[in-house]
Amino acid sequence: MKALEYDITVTANYLDDLNHVNNVVYVQWVNDIAKAHWEKVASQHIKNKYFWVLMSHTIDYKKAAVLNDTITVKTYIIESSSITSLRAVDMYNTETKELVAQSKTKWCFMNALTQRPTRITPEIEELFN
Numbered sequence: 001m002k003a004l005e006y007d008i009t010v011t012a013n014y015l016d017d018l019n020h021v022n023n024v025v026y027v028q029w030v031n032d033i034a035k036a037h038w039e040k041v042a043s044q045h046i047k048n049k050y051f052w053v054l055m056s057h058t059i060d061y062k063k064a065a066v067l068n069d070t071i072t073v074k075t076y077i078i079e080s081s082s083i084t085s086l087r088a089v090d091m092y093n094t095e096t097k098e099l100v101a102q103s104k105t106k107w108c109f110m111n112a113l114t115q116r117p118t119r120i121t122p123e124i125e126e127l128f129n
Helices: 023-041 044-049 122-128
Strands: 004-009 050-061 070-080 084-093 099-111
Touching (some): 023 050, 044 122, 070 122
Antiparallel strands (some): 070 084, 084 099
C-alpha cells in the first residue's frame, strides 16, 4: 500500500479555547493529506479526467495535541469498491508515538467531464497499491 506521511508542527492558530488543537483543524488536516496524496500519485492527465468527492467522514480523538507538538500525519487507502474508496488518516505525536486522532473517510470517484460517479479503474487502483 502506498502511503503518504508528513509532519505538522502545532502553532497557535491551530489551538482552541482549551489550548489544544481544534477539532476543525483535524478535519482540515485529513482533507489536506488526502488531496496531497492524490496530487502526488496522479499524473496531470489523470487529474484532468477524474476527481474525488467526500461522502462520509469520522474522526476518533484519542489524545490532545498542544502548542509546539509535532504531529505525524499518515494516510493510505484501506479498500476500494466500484466507485468508492475508504481512506485512513492516522495522526501521531511524533515524539511520544502516541495516537492523537484517527480518521476514516469514504470518497467517491468522479468523472470530470460528466461530473458523475465513475468506476475506479485498475490504473487508478494501482496508483495507491
